[in-house]
Amino acid sequence: MKLYISMYHYTRDLPHSRYPQIKGLDITLFRQQLAYFKRNFDVVRMEDVIKASLGYSTLPERALLLTFDDGYIDNYTYAFPLLEEFGFQGSFFIPGKTFSTHQLLDVNKIHHILATSEINNLVDELLKLLDYYRGTGYDYPSNEELFSKYAVANRFDNKETIFAKRILQTVLPEKLRNRISSDLFREFVGVSEEQLAYELYMTDEQIRTMKRHGMFIGLHGYDHYWLGEIDETDMRSDIDKSLDTLDEFIDRKAWVMNYPYGSYNESVIEYIKDKGCIIGLTTEARAAEIGKDYIFALPRLDCNDFPPKSDNWINL
Ligand SMILES: [Zn+2]
Numbered sequence: 001m002k003l004y005i006s007m008y009h010y011t012r013d014l015p016h017s018r019y020p021q022i023k024g025l026d027i028t029l030f031r032q033q034l035a036y037f038k039r040n041f042d043v044v045r046m047e048d049v050i051k052a053s054l055g056y057s058t059l060p061e062r063a064l065l066l067t068f069d070d071g072y073i074d075n076y077t078y079a080f081p082l083l084e085e086f087g088f089q090g091s092f093f094i095p096g097k098t099f100s101t102h103q104l105l106d107v108n109k110i111h112h113i114l115a116t117s118e119i120n121n122l123v124d125e126l127l128k129l130l131d132y133y134r135g136t137g138y139d140y141p142s143n144e145e146l147f148s149k150y151a152v153a154n155r156f157d158n159k160e161t162i163f164a165k166r167i168l169q170t171v172l173p174e175k176l177r178n179r180i181s182s183d184l185f186r187e188f189v190g191v192s193e194e195q196l197a198y199e200l201y202m203t204d205e206q207i208r209t210m211k212r213h214g215m216f217i218g219l220h221g222y223d224h225y226w227l228g229e230i231d232e233t234d235m236r237s238d239i240d241k242s243l244d245t246l247d248e249f250i251d252r253k254a255w256v257m258n259y260p261y262g263s264y265n266e267s268v269i270e271y272i273k274d275k276g277c278i279i280g281l282t283t284e285a286r287a288a289e290i291g292k293d294y295i296f297a298l299p300r301l302d303c304n305d306f307p308p309k310s311d312n313w314i315n316l
Pocket residue numbers: 069070220224260261
């Protein structure tokens with residue numbers, strides 16, 4: 001049974017927003033996309049996918065599931081009313097930290113640095129900071145070595161952008177990453193991290209409202225860590241914390257995991273299975289085959305893989 005899973009992050013009125021450069025789906029295009037899905041697909045609910053994956057039922061011919069990552073408030077203000085208008089269910093995967101402590105996730109710090117700076121200026125500043133902190137209790141390769149290793153374009157970003165993302169997301173030790181991200185955030189973004197966190201994420205009341213209106217809520221970690229890369233103790237405690245913060249929104253015996261950055265490994269899967277998880281979503285870009293694909297590692301397509309952005313879905 002083929003299942004297309006479309007993945008969304010920011011969904012907002014981009015040209016009229018404070019950060020028009022943020023990588024998101026403009027709301028006009030989102031409406032067109034939903035209209036396209038209505039004509040060409042059968043938009044299914046997560047509950048249908050769960051039943052089909054357990055063998056209790058089948059999915060319609062061209063089944064499609066809508067998934068929203070990271071708990072952004074624009075999913076509530078813009079996407080949720082449109083989903084209601086079309087009669088579609090969205091599945092929202094919300095990092096526990098965003099609505100329980102209102103702290104800015106690293107991933108969003110980096111998105112906003114990228115959205116407010118010119119990429120070559122940013123890379124220059126980043127290289128300067130790498131020189132500044134090198135040897136001050138932190139040890140890492142030369143700038144030339146780092147750049148040749150990590151500046152590799154992918155299907156979404158050019159090589160400079162990937163370089164900045166990799167350095168700030170995974171390459172440097174966590175403490176230093178946070179320090180450099182905060183330096184760059186102060187220099188380029190111009191609001192406090194706290195202010196941005198309060199404008200960026202849904203509140204628990206908003207999550208509750210969506211749930212009451214039939215939307216599905218799932219896990220996306222607590223701190224939005226690369227779960228497949230951190231050590232076992234940190235991975236377990238991140239999952240425990242995310243289960244505790246999302247407790248009222250999920251079924252502890254049948255919940256769905258969406259791995260931040262699509263990062264997981266065998267011990268992550270072992271642990272979440274033990275804790276009642278029944279489906280895992282990755283970022284591998286292709287259509288899923290329910291009944292054939294490993295249910296803890298279902299692939300997803302990006303919303304940019306569908307019209308009006310592109311026709312990539314046909315070949316994925
Ligand atoms: Zn995420």
